[in-house]
Amino acid sequence: MAPAASINEPFLLSNYSVTALLSKSASRSKNSRRQTGVHASYQKPTTASDGFVSVAAQADGVHVLDVATLHPIISHTLGPSTSFACAPLTQHQPSKNIHTTFAVIASSPEIDSKHHGRMIWKWNENLSSPLVERPSSRNQHQALVVPHLIAGLYDCEDFPDRFFAISPTGDLSLLATHLELKATRQATGDDNTVVSVHLFSQNSCSFLGTQPEGVAIVLVVEQNDSLLVEVHRVGVDDSIECIFTHSIPFPGSEISAASCSSSGILNVISKTGAWHTFSLTPCVITPVSSPIQLNGLSFLSSTSAKKTHSPNKSSFSTSTPSLLALTSSHVLLASQTPQNDIALLLWDTQYSVLLASHLLPLPSSLTAQTSPLNFSLLSSSAVGVKAGNQQAVLAISQPVSEIDGKTPVKSSIYVVPYNVPSRSTLANALGHASSGARWIVSKEGGEKSDSISPQEASRAKLVLNMRTAIEQNRPQAANALFTEWEKREQEKSKDDFADVVMFGYTFVKDLLEVTIQPQKPPSPLYSSEVVRLLIEKGVVRSAMLEGGLLASLRLRNDWTSIDVALRSVPDLSENELLETLNNVVTHSLNKVSSDPDTMQVDSTPSTLDHIPSLPDFLTTMLKHRQFTAPQLILAIRQHLRSAEAVTSIAQLLDEWLKNVQSQEVKLLPGRKDVIKNEHGILVVKTNMVKPKSVYDLPTMSQILKFFQSLLDASFLALLQHPPAHKILRSLKSHIEPEIAALSQTEQLRGLVDGFARAHAKTIKDAEEGRAAGPSGEEGSKKDWRQRKKEAHEQVGMAVGVYQLEELVL
Structure with a gap:
């Protein structure tokens, strides 16, 4: 089965800072291009290695990171x-533990200014040799112009003794x-500007056909x-x-990012x-498909600001996104959002759908408000990125030309783990x-923008304002916005079905995504008020959130909303319910096994105390x-793979059966239980109050149905678990009398x-x-006999669908 597309949590590899002095001098260099x-x-x-990242840090040096x-x-x-003109290149020989690093020098007091941007320095490093025998960085490098x-x-790995140097205009040197x-x-042409460069092994290029x-x-x-x-x-x-x-x-549109795969699929994003x-x-x-x-x-916002000729200079600074082709039709996009997040989006370009996404908060060390950010996604293979569990490198930095001479330039490098299918399929896109x-x-x-109704405009404004409040860590303000909007809408409409009209599927989905923010890590300032109100109204569906509603609520420790969802959300799957039940059982077992006399220094009561008890959750x-x-x-x-977890559930169900079984069952109702209905016929009361001891428990039928499925799935595990034997024997002692009683009662049928x-x-x-019209005993009998006579006549005359009429000659 093909793996599902996903983007895991990126982790920081390294941070760097550039002094303002270099930024000022580098910006005056004629040969420097977008440093x-x-x-x-x-x-x-x-393939067994996680790889190495070669970093050229301005005003610092060249570093190779494992x-x-x-x-x-x-x-x-x-x-x-x-300073450096481009990324360094390191070639590794794992068998000899020798690493060769190449770097292009943009400026240095050791070289002539006419060689700036053309000089290549080379270092050889044998990590097996002692430190004292290793060459110095300044004195033992080789140079070429x-x-x-x-x-x-x-x-390219097919040419281990060669490498390539490419100019900003497209000059190519081997x-x-x-x-x-x-x-x-x-x-x-001298006016060319290289947007992206891609190297592939000849054998992996399917779009070139047979080539030497x-x-x-x-x-x-x-x-x-x-x-x-x-x-x-x-x-x-x-x-x-x-x-x-x-x-x-490409008239009137500059290229913002481009990427090409080894199968010849080229993706291009313009600055618009x-x-x-x-x-x-x-x-x-x-073209493969229609443009999207x-x-x-954020780079789109900057483009819009340019078109409107905004006088604010910062609006002209455009962040640069990055594209990385993963397979023939899967592409990873990295860009900044106007909310100062880093958006990592995995797209299927064949079906134009987003398979996975991840929002990473912008590091506080990056001054995104005053300077644009350049994103660069890096892959590790020249023969094409492999499918499956892989990782890419994301470099985030600021251009040195944007610094005011006082604030240092900050840069961060992340590793982005991801999972991608080997090919695009309709099943994955559905x-x-x-x-x-x-x-x-x-x-x-664009066609419907002029015909938006006032209700749709009001909903869109609410979602936008709530998103702004949540991103500013003001959840209470978002709750107040929703409450005020709901009050205004209820005053406008007096229809009894206002909730159905007011809360459409897409609108509720947008509210859930804004409030819960499933793509981000759980926030300590999360507020469940809006989520709980929507669930209570019965307008929430689990499919509205990727990964399910219960999973998102569990991550935010919102067990109160989970309890309401169990009662009001109709499309909760068995998989979601049992996954949540497993969390409750695990917490219950850990709570029982912990020593109450031991001081819990590292525990978090605010988190653990919200989880309901196993009887309460299972009852609901x-x-x-x-x-x-x-x-x-x-x-x-x-989900219930632990024998201890299954045993604890079975023990609880067995106790419930015992309690329900101990209650007396009335086979014949008493005089107080019988009343006359509106037609004067004696009937049994339908609202008979159950005994208080079992009023909050599930019915016998509900308990037995779940117990039967539990035994069908885990009976062998219970047999191999000695503490469960006592529970199985107790269950047998409770079930056998019930079977005997049902057998005797069945004879009365x-x-x-x-x-x-x-x-x-x-x-x-x-x-x-009564519905026929005439009342009274005589009229009732007449009506009944007349209806019966007419029914017999109709049966005698009619030839039904499955009847044959016999004809005797």
């Missing part, structure tokens, strides 16, 4: 006067690892009002040739938010159509939920059944006779 606080690259020499240990293994400190500026260094220039190919062995280099270039896609091949003989070039018109997907072949480039318009990302509604503009939005669940036996058995096997039928027929005839 940021750090440049990073990601290499993974073997992703597995989160510590640097190599550091080349170069001082505050050295290439004939053009360098915007990126790249390598170099040997011992710093020898092998070949150079000039750019097609080598490395394929895809350059995505912005040229005037066009997007240029150049595909080059580097052969084993060090030759560089252009296989094909395609041009796509238009997402285009193309398929590359040597003959033609064709992104929404809710159910995710509305997941990306927040991040894209609906096609019908059995009394208000209807189960499907096969699904219930599967859910029990999946033939005697009593006729009277019961006659009584039911009398009640039915009385109701039908």
Whole structure:
């Protein structure tokens, strides 16, 4: 079965800070192009390794970080006067433990200014040798000057003794690892701007067909009002040739991010938010699907500010998003949101749906309000990203040109674990159509914008205001906004069904996402007032939240809302209920096993005390939920895997059976239990009060149905668990007398059944006779006989669907 797409919680790898002095000097350099606080690259020499991240920190040096240990293994400190033009490149030889690092120097007092941005420094580091024998960073490096500026260094695992240097305009140079220039190919135009570079092994490029062995280099270039896609091949003989070039018109729209997969699927996002997907072949480039318009990302807000000619200079600073092709149709997008979050979005471009997302709060060290952020997603393989459990590196930094000379530039590097299917399927896309509604503009939005009703406008305004209050950590203000809005709407409408009209499915879903925020970690300021009110109104469905309603409420420790949901939410699945029951049982067992005389120093009473007791939760669940036996058995096997947990539930059910069984059962009602109905016929009261001792317990039928599924799923586990044997014997002693009593009572069916039928027929005839019109005993009998006669005549005359008429000749 293909793995489901997911994005796990990113973890911090390292932080860096650049001094204001370098930022000021670097901004005056003519050869510097969009210099940021750090440049990073990601290499993974073997599949068993988590890989290494090479970081060039401005005014610091070059560092190689081990992703597995989160510590640097190599550091080349170069001082505050050295800056870098692009990300460094490190080649690893695991068998010899030798690491070779290349870096492009943008400025340094050791080199001539005419070589700034063209000089490559190289270090060799043998981590097996003693520290005293390792070379110094400043004195033991090798250098090479290439004939053009360098915007990126790249390598391919098929060419272990070669690497590539590419200029900002598209010049391509092939170099040997011992710093020898092998070949150079000039750019097609001086006004070109390289947007992204992608290297693939020739064997992994399915879109190139049969080509000689080598490395394929895809350059995505912005040229005037066009997007240029150049595909080059580097052969084993060090030759560089252009296989094909395609041009796509992009009038009046600058490219914000681009990424290409090894299957030739190219994704391009313009600065206006238009997402285009193309398929590359040597003959033609064709669109794969209709473009989608992104929404809710900060670089779009900056673009809108430019169009309106805002006088605020900060509005012209645009954050740069990043795209990373994972498979032929799966793409990971990283960008900043206007709410100062980092949005990580995993898209299926074939079906234009969002499969997974994660919102990461912006680090406090980054001054996002005064300076834009550059995002860079990095993969570790040149032969195409593999499916399954993988991880990418996210570098977040500020451009040095945006610093005012007083505030240092901050940068952070994160590792983003993710899971992605090997290919796009309709089964994986089903159910995710509305997941990306927040991040894209609906096609019908522009057509319907002029015809929005006042109610829809009021709802949209409420959702927006509540989201702002929640993101500002003011949940009580969000509750007040909802209460005031509901009061105004109720005053406008006097319909008894106002709740159904007022709370539509999409509106309630938006309110839940704003209040609960399932994509973010639980907030200590979470307030459940709005959620509880919506659940009590019966307008909430579990499918409105990804992962289910109960899972989101459990993470926020909102057990009061869970109790209300058990009574009011109709689509809670057996899987959700048993997963929640398992949490309650686990807490109950831990509470029993803990020593009351031991001081709980690290416990959190505010969290644990909210979890209900097992009898209370199980009572509510059995009394208000209807189960499907096969699904219930599967859910029990999946979540109640502990024999101790099953034993504790079985013991509780056995005690309930004993209590219910001990109550006297009236086979014949007394005089006080019988009354006359509106037709004058004696009937038994329907609101007879149960004994108080069993009034709050589930019925015998509810207990036995759940108990039967529990035994079907876990009987073998109970047999192998000695403490459960006593409970099984007790259950047998309670069930056998009930079976005997039911067998004896069943013998009365033939005697009593006729009277019961006659009584039911009398009640039915009385109701039908009153509905016919004439009253009185004589009229009732006449009506009854007349109806019976007419029924016999109709049966005799009619030829039914399954009747045959016999004809004798």
